[in-house]
Amino acid sequence: MPVDLELSPKQKRAAGERCCEPVVYPDVQREEALRMAEVAKALGDPIRLQLVDVLRKHAGKVCVCELVPLFDISQPTLSHHLGKLRAAGIVDSERKGLWAYYYVIPDALQELSTWLS
Amino acid sequence: MPVDLELSPKQKRAAGERCCEPVVYPDVQREEALRMAEVAKALGDPIRLQLVDVLRKHAGKVCVCELVPLFDISQPTLSHHLGKLRAAGIVDSERKGLWAYYYVIPDALQELSTWLS
DNA sequence: CTATTACATCGACAGACGTAAGTGTTATTG
């Protein structure tokens, strides 16, 4: 979260003169922003956010069939949301027989959390 | 972030018997999740996340015309992103003559930040 | 008043998203 850019001094400009010079943006932040935005985007749905909330509190103890009745959506839709969370690197799953147990990957939220605080 | 749900005990089931009972979901969490998801969704774009990052470090000191050259997007697109951040309650703006100065609303990120940590 | 600058809004478009219904896959039960 460094992003220390040089700011052009602000003053009233004469006509024909632009407000500010283009400022070089530090590439450092760019990949970090991509990663954090990906996580934030995955959390940007109420159902997925609540899913993460539930999984953080009952890691490895809840199967998908128990998650379905918590939300007013179909099982395939919930599976889709879990897939999104997994694609974002927030959760992973473990199969045990018929059941699939999801859990939040440790420290998956840390970078965003640190930046936010 | 309470969400303390009762978990049906998990055991292998006989055929013809469902995995789990529907579990009542506490409504408490729902609105909280809606608010936090809205904030997360607004942060779920690299440009908007970097915008918030810049604004947090230079609150009230950067006009829009200085933000434009930082990103490889057009001015209307940047205005659109700022509008999204404002709609999510993350930033607000102040007009001074020709220039518009954006700033992060204090504590706008706190609820999400607290939940994440 | 006219020209110009800063910023927002509008219109358009391709692509992504959330959702459901249907189907497929794998594992367990009988």
Next chain:
DNA sequence: CAATAACACTTACGTCTGTCGATGTAATAG
């Protein structure tokens, strides 16, 4: 093996999103 249960994948569809170019609006400069 046949039936069933848990879960993922496919298809489809309406909506939202990110982007740009063009236009609109307010304010300053001359």
